[in-house]
Amino acid sequence: MKLVRQFLNMSLPKEKIRLIISFLKNYIRFENSENNIIFEKQYEQITRRTKTMGLEELILDMKRKRGMEHGVERRNREVVINMLNKNLQDEMVADLADVSLEYVQEIKSEVLKNNMNK
Numbered sequence: 001m002k003l004v005r006q007f008l009n010m011s012l013p014k015e016k017i018r019l020i021i022s023f024l025k026n027y028i029r030f031e032n033s034e035n036n037i038i039f040e041k042q043y044e045q046i047t048r049r050t051k052t053m054g055l056e057e058l059i060l061d062m063k064r065k066r067g068m069e070h071g072v073e074r075r076n077r078e079v080v081i082n083m084l085n086k087n088l089q090d091e092m093v094a095d096l097a098d099v100s101l102e103y104v105q106e107i108k109s110e111v112l113k114n115n116m117n118k
Contacts, residue, residue, distance in 0.1 A: 024039075025039065080097050083096065
């Protein structure tokens, strides 16, 4: 905070101050981890921003989202196959599973191929 006050006393533009503080936040680490936490909190107060994700957090978040999407896709596929096995009409399966008719027909064709190859 003292540093920011000094920058303001020097009449530096606020955007320059923000860029300098952002640089410090991203590239400087204190030996004492408590100082890092204090600096982060003060950075958030100064810039009025919520905590941003680091690179590792961003990658983990992206992987988590992809995993969730993959899980939803797998679950949709299982639901469609189960309904097709109950001999429901393709249109009804698509409506109940909230997927496209084309998706249902694609899965149906794959299931038929797999059953023929057995």
